Amino acid sequence: MAITTSESLLGFRDIPAGTHFLWVQQPGATSRNGYWYVTQEQNGRVHVKQWDPYNEVLSSLPNQAEERHQAENLEFIYPKLKPYDMRGGSKRSSAKASQPMPFSIAGRNEPSFMTDPAKMWQQLTHAISEPFLTRITGEKSVDAWLVDSADCAAGESYRAQYKSVQSSEFHFLFAQDFKDLELLDSDPTRRDVVEDTTDRVLALLRNTDFSFDPYDIIAELQFTFLTGTHLGNHACMEQWWDLVLKIIVRAYRLVLFYPVLTVELIRTLHAQIVYTEENVESTSEEEQEKGRSEHTIGPSPDRPIYQFNLQNRRRLRTALATYARKLEEVLNGLGDEVTIEQSTARAIFGELEAWLFTRGWDLGSKNAKVEETKRQDEIGEDDDDDDDMPVVVDLDEHGREVGLVSFND
16 A cells, blocks of 8 residues: 555554555655564554654654553544555455465465455565564564665675664675675676576575575565565665576576475566566656556566666566576476476466566567577667666766767857
8 A cells, every 4th residue: 555645644453464564755755764564363463653753764662651652542543543455345355365375385266466456465475474574684572673775785884874873784695695606607608607596595495504494585585575666775676686586587496396485486576576567656757647658578667676777677588588498398307297386386487477478578489599598688679778877977067078069169
């Protein structure tokens, strides 16, 4: 739900069980912050936050006594709270749709997240748990996890000067793997080699030094996407792209060992791509006014997640085309020994592939294979990312770029 209001907004009521993200942006401000919550069924818990006008952030109350006082006055302000389901649907159906999804293959007869907003949110957040939020933010003994536009990855001290008064350092997965892969991928002698990252995922899942929940990989994919998309958090968007391009769609053999995990990763990625297209506002004023252009090939490029790095949208198509071919090779190699879960992984990826086809991306086309081989876009799209990349230029005393022709001189 998105609300733009100039009136006093006291809060929300009838919040169903599940994972929730409440964030606020002051008009005209570039910084945003918000809180992640995980609510339980009928626990009657009251969460109280306040607007800090000086720092322009949502913050906790000064002490627990004040929070208890506000909670005790709930009966007086309850009628003024916004109902969670602003579309007027039944509370029962909303609560059912928002319950965490078990780590198993969902029934094929269940409503699709393509048409049910509650189902969409469930698919985008179902793996995010309280232990996960504690791990990734480092915030312990809290019931709401604060995140901010300026939060950075742990160890990125060079961003400290931009951090807000209240902020977190994210403890991301695969940090060393990303460094290794960056070196390997940039090696000119390995230009045509795309490493299968299945063994890197297995090493994490089978690490005996600590107990690791496979759900954490899904949860991190979900957390970084939503925090990055809605808060414009640089670290989360960077981590999301690294997870997608360097781990998830390069773990070609993961379906052999963890088919259910593979299914959920693909299904979540599908939901994120659709959510970006259908529910996230375009950065293009023209698209905001007229809608999606009929000449756009593939998902609309004027979305925050694609604008983060203009090359990544093209790399995504290339990576997905490769994954489609590799997944078929792996499953065909099993012959009659393919399990139901592995066949489901093929079907779930087929749903993503079919949706992308409706947007102009044919992952099995000749053009997609050309992209895969040459690692460049040769399909004739008017999407020359290099021309849009920022460059350093010299300016004259009037603030104009040096070397341009001027008709006023």
